[in-house]
Amino acid sequence: MPVGEDPHRHARLLARVHDATVAGEVPPARPRPVIGASWTRVRSRGIDPERGRTGRLLGADELVERRRESGMSEVLPLLRGKLAGVAEQTANIMVITDADGHLLWRDGSTAVRRNADALGFFEGMSWGEDVVGTNAIGTALVTGLPIQVYSAEHYVRTHHAWTCASAPVHDPRTGRLLGAVDLSGPAATVSPTTLALVETVAQLAESQLRTAHLEALEALRGSAVPLLSRVTGPAVVTDAHGWVAASTGIAPVNRVALPAGCGAGRAWLPALGDCAVEPVPGGWLVRLIDDDPTSALDERTRVRLDLRCPQARIEVASASGGWSHPLTPRHAELLFLLTAHPGGRTAAQLAADVFGDELRTVTVRAEMSRLRRNLGGLLARRPYRFSDNVEVEVLRPDDPGSLLPHSIAPAVRGG
Known part of the structure; x- marks a missing residue:
């Protein structure tokens, strides 16, 4: 909501914009770009603007498994400690989801939770865009x-009687999307500070996950150094995610992409x-058999760039096996x-593709180096x-509007 805007007046304008858009008419104003892009996605998926789509409720055992697998349980005490009390005091609820949008935990105002129940906004339900539309x-x-x-x-x-603010949480060890944390409540509770919080x-x-990772890596380093002293030839010791604890006989690297x-x-x-x-x-x-990093590329290597999910991945298959x-x-x-x-593409060309400014080559070179x-x-x-000698295949989402939805790069959005 624009700073200084009267919430009731703005809500009335949004309602007219929504009604016109759903009816296929010209709206009195444009929605925010991020909202307009989302509306386009959910309309292409046939989401009913009156009722949404009925999602499958997770069973009790599946909910427990989702909580364990999501990785969000590692930061649950922090999230509750920082937001549950705020949610109670401001007539909101705090929600934590997994990467698919399934609600894993919910805390906060009892009255608001009762209202949320009527919408299916409770543990075990999915609030992904493909189920309930833009949220x-x-x-x-x-x-x-x-x-x-x-x-x-x-x-x-x-859902028009609600306001919600959400932020994704990523695992700094892998870059994997773990889920999201959200504050939701009646539209009257809207505040410009909620999203910042x-x-x-x-x-x-x-940051807590990153600190825990560094502590675990330091502990591994204590056993890796004496281990490497007994190894002949170049080698590294990594944690389960490929982060290097110690190495010998090779140039230092921070991480190795494991299969x-x-x-x-x-x-x-x-x-x-x-x-x-x-x-x-x-x-x-990890002991090097041949320290030439291009030797395994003598035979053709197949690469798949999978862009079908929000967390894009690169998948590699070669004679030695596969990894992602x-x-x-x-x-x-x-x-x-x-x-x-x-x-x-040169660095200048990529800078123009990504930023619309061919002078931003320093940023491009740094990212390409990584x-x-x-x-x-x-x-x-x-x-x-x-x-x-690399064969590349690109896997795109069925909906063209969902291709790299986070991107504002001219060469992506214009293509």
Whole structure:
């Protein structure tokens, strides 16, 4: 809601915009770009603007499993400590979801929880965009960005009496989207500070996960150093996610992209080449068999860039096996643009593609450097491109509007 705007007057305008849009008429004003893009997505999926779509309620055992698998339980005490009391005092409820939008926990005002029950806004239900249309939880999970949705910005009419603010939470160890944290309540409780509070708490949760990861990595380092002293040849010890605790005989690297479902045996790793992987307490011992990172690319390697979900991934299959790696929004944009230009792009061209400004080459070079550290011989430079003996396939979402929904890059949105 615009700063200084009267909430009731703004809600009435939003209602007219919503009604006209749903009816296929010209609205009296344009919705915010993020809301308009969401409305386009949910209309293309046939979401009923009166009732939404009926989602499947998770069973009790499945809800427990979702809570465990989501990773959000690690930061649950922090989230409750920072937001549950605020929710109670401001006639709101605090909701924590998994990456699919399923509600895992709910706290706050008893009266508001009763009202939420009537909408199916309770533990075990999904509030993804593909179920209930535009809402702060579902739209934050699609775009990967914090968002506040007020009154008739919700696509489904029965949600117009609500306001909600939500922020996604990512695992700093893997980049994986864990879920979202949300404050929701009656539209009359709308406040411009709510979104800032939710976003800050989400950042605190990610910071707590990052601190825990660094402490675990330091503990692993204590056993990795003496282990490597007994190893002949180049080697590294990593945690379960590929973060390097210690190394010997090779240039320092922060992380190694491990194969999907990593197990003991021989594997080609993009930053290192052909390796032998052995389990050690708390992670993996990775010994280089051939320290040329391009040697495993002598045979054609197949790469799939999967853009069908909000958390884009790159999947690699070669003679040595396969692995996958989650991509940040920026890295997903850059790799998508490289697939659109097989002959390669200079830093200036990518800067124009991403930012509309060919002078922003420093940012592009920094991001491409990070990508090449993770992907090794898969990428070449001067110009930036996929290596000649790499076959690339792009998996796009069925709905063109859902392609890289977080992106505002001119070459993505214009294409």
